[in-house]
Amino acid sequence: MISDRERRAPTAAEREARKIFRQAEAKETLSDYAKAQKALHDNRERLKAERLARETETANRTKAC
Numbered sequence: 001m002i003s004d005r006e007r008r009a010p011t012a013a014e015r016e017a018r019k020i021f022r023q024a025e026a027k028e029t030l031s032d033y034a035k036a037q038k039a040l041h042d043n044r045e046r047l048k049a050e051r052l053a054r055e056t057e058t059a060n061r062t063k064a065c
Contacts, residue, residue: 010018
């Protein structure tokens, strides 16, 4: 266990490294969010196209009868 006396302030290189790692993690999180949003949008568009096709087919059947 490290006591208070043994703790030291991080060096400039360590601070810079932490900063870069935090930025990379933020980008990764954002890209995960963007992937989820794209998947949601694509699925919604697919379902909309299927619904419109069903409605058109139903409308064509009622006109033919």
